[in-house]
Amino acid sequence: MEAKSPSESRTILTDLVLPSETNPLNNLFGGELLARMDRAASIAARRHSRRIVVTASVNHVAFNKAIPLGSVVTVEAVVSRAFKSSMEIYIDVWVEDRESGRRSKANEAIYTFVAVDETGTPIQIPALEPESELEKQRYEAALRRKQLSLVLAGKMKPKEATELKALFED
Numbered sequence: 001m002e003a004k005s006p007s008e009s010r011t012i013l014t015d016l017v018l019p020s021e022t023n024p025l026n027n028l029f030g031g032e033l034l035a036r037m038d039r040a041a042s043i044a045a046r047r048h049s050r051r052i053v054v055t056a057s058v059n060h061v062a063f064n065k066a067i068p069l070g071s072v073v074t075v076e077a078v079v080s081r082a083f084k085s086s087m088e089i090y091i092d093v094w095v096e097d098r099e100s101g102r103r104s105k106a107n108e109a110i111y112t113f114v115a116v117d118e119t120g121t122p123i124q125i126p127a128l129e130p131e132s133e134l135e136k137q138r139y140e141a142a143l144r145r146k147q148l149s150l151v152l153a154g155k156m157k158p159k160e161a162t163e164l165k166a167l168f169e170d
Ligand SMILES: CCCCCCCCCCCCCCCC(=O)SCCNC(=O)CCNC(=O)[C@H](O)C(C)(C)COP(=O)(O)OP(=O)(O)OC[C@H]1O[C@@H](n2cnc3c(N)ncnc32)[C@H](O)[C@@H]1OP(=O)(O)O
Pocket: 042, 043, 046, 047, 050, 053, 054, 055, 056, 057, 083, 084, 085, 086, 087, 112, 114, 116, 120, 122, 146, 149, 150, 153, 155
């Protein structure tokens, strides 16, 4: 199976914040943003694997900035590392200033998707070859995040999480 580059999975969704999608402070609901991120991430995972994909885990979400009603929001998802059947998807959320058009980073998230066959059994996917410096950094750190996610899910013993342990031993 031929390795793929992150740009082959990059998925960009741009949409408005409508009144029905806001909280009492007139900012975008967290749940609405999670849904937009899940949608973009699933397309990125599908583009990388060309298989049926399912969300295995939401590893990290940070709501750093509230996103006001009427904002133009861009959700950018890309595969940051591919393992055997699972993929880490890194999501950056940008908000566009209505006056200047300048984009600022509002949130980010990290999801894990697994490629499966028609019976729901995990299936082998192509490797990922990072190219830019940022892609390489995210690729390197992805194994630690996978181990942390597996430990939290009770699917890996902490003592087996060697990459994760190394982080605390530096
Ligand atoms: C083409 C362009 C246009 C496309 C245009 C249309 C595209 C449009 C696409 C629509 C796509 C809709 C996308 C909906 C996405 C949902 O919303 S799916 C619904 C929510 N998710 C689910 O229902 C999943 C339910 N869970 C499961 O089915 C199983 O637990 C899983 C995820 C398949 C894993 O199964 P398992 O028996 O644990 O299998 P196991 O072999 O142990 O693990 C498999 C891999 O997952 C990893 N893993 C398992 N759990 C975790 C965890 N908690 N954390 C991290 N990794 C984990 C394992 O480490 C392993 O990784 P690899 O070493 O193989 O890489």
